[in-house]
Amino acid sequence: MIACVGLDVEIHGCISITGTPGVGKTTIAQLLSSSIGFDVVSIEKVASDSQCFAGVDESDKTSLIDVDCLQAQSDYRGKNLIIEGHLSHFVPSDIIIILRCHPEEIQRRLEQRDYSPDKIRNNVEWELIGGVWTELEEVEHEASLLEFNTSTQSPEAITTMILECLTSGMFIQNKDDVIDWFEEA
Ligand code: ADP
């Protein structure tokens, strides 16, 4: 889905930006959008447009999204669009960008939010175990994959790296190479 035309590089296709809350999905989606001109749509909007809502979690009043329903959406592939949100890897897209962030930094970022201690701990643990990768192993997808660590570099620097990988077609070949916070500790 990546076409390089002379020195001008064109990027085509639907890009999902996923990861644990606090990794920087919304920030980086906006920066990437400014660079490549694709609209950004949140996973909540995709779920709403596709009627993939499955009720409300009474414990914290958040909307529940039916991920099987997201997986059944066939009309996103090939669209020049950025989908951002922590469940966006369930939508069939052309490229999935997994953002990662050191669990201690996730903790710091989520403490700035109105999250309960339980919700913060659950998300820190989710990042620690690489939860998105576990889910990606369980879903069938045809997307090319990229992963970036947002713990120490600026959103702008990460966006530049994303653009370099997109334009050179440098995607993850071997899942064994992805970030493992247990190894890096
Ligand atoms: P998400 O959409 O994944 O929940 P946000 O884009 O809302 O994450 O970012 C969460 C917080 O972390 C925000 O305060 C944002 O300014 C900050 N942030 C995002 N990316 C970075 C980064 N690369 N370095 C430092 N802080 C960041």
Ligand code: MG
């Ligand atoms: Mg966000």
